[in-house]
Amino acid sequence: MVHNDLDKLGDIIKAARKNKNLTRDQLAERVGITSRYLMAIENENHKPSYNLLFHLIRELGISADTIFFPENKVMNTELEQLTRLLRLCDERDLKIATATVKALLDTK
Incomplete structure (x- = not known):
């Protein structure tokens, strides 16, 4: 059975942001989006573009596996x-x- 693990994306992004002690405004500014759009990704299951996802992963210093293989729980x-x-x-x-x-x- 295939689970839609991308539904966990917002939770992963939010946890990584908080782990780096970044406010939503700070992270949004660093990746070039509004804090409202970041809130939608974190809380409303909005899916970012590939380009934005790349920048979020890099800015948060997380492994792409954290997002694509969340069942491995490799975060930090x-x-x-x-x-x-x-x-x-x-x-x-x-x-x-x-x-x-x-x-x-x-x-x-």
């Missing part, structure tokens, strides 16, 4: 935070991180 997990941090690393830092993780796994 330690793994997601680690992934975000790794994206900030340069090539040298990534080699160090990889060696560290391998060393941790070898001790198990």
Whole structure:
């Protein structure tokens, strides 16, 4: 049975916005929409365009999986935070991180 998980989109966006301590006005301004339209997305099941959804995901720093696979409940997990941090690393830092993780796994 297929569930319409996009019905949860508004709740996911609202939770991510609050988690980042952003007001509706602040987020709306950052993504170039009105706060009224953001309220409609969060509370009235309005579906944003692909372009707007892309900007919301990026601005909120959430994984697209949070929206498209909400059953995985990956929102703000330690793994997601680690992934975000790794994206900030340069090539040298990534080699160090990889060696560290391998060393941790070898001790198990």
